[in-house]
Amino acid sequence: MRAAAAKAGLGERTIYRYLADPDFRAELHRRQDEVLTATTAALAGGMGTAVQALAGVLDDPECPQAVKVRAALGWLREGRAMVETDNLVDRVATLEKVLLEAG
Numbered sequence: 001m002r003a004a005a006a007k008a009g010l011g012e013r014t015i016y017r018y019l020a021d022p023d024f025r026a027e028l029h030r031r032q033d034e035v036l037t038a039t040t041a042a043l044a045g046g047m048g049t050a051v052q053a054l055a056g057v058l059d060d061p062e063c064p065q066a067v068k069v070r071a072a073l074g075w076l077r078e079g080r081a082m083v084e085t086d087n088l089v090d091r092v093a094t095l096e097k098v099l100l101e102a103g
Helices: 002-008 012-020 022-045 047-059 065-102
Strands: none
Touching: 002 012, 012 022, 022 047, 047 065
């Protein structure tokens, strides 16, 4: 908070007052979501290239087995994380719908 206050030219207590304001927090979260969305889109744009690179490592007969194992494990770990994230997004959307319908 101290660094953020200094960068903004504000006092640290002022930053805490802003954060206590629901409208300010909502705008902050909206802007953070925008940054996250843009970052996610950029990462998604490079996924094809990353998959090709990993496939190249796995298919390369000159590549050491340890490197292939690490590449394969990374691929599996990221795949699992994507499935889990997708499932969580669906579950949250369902919960939000139920809550909205319940009033």
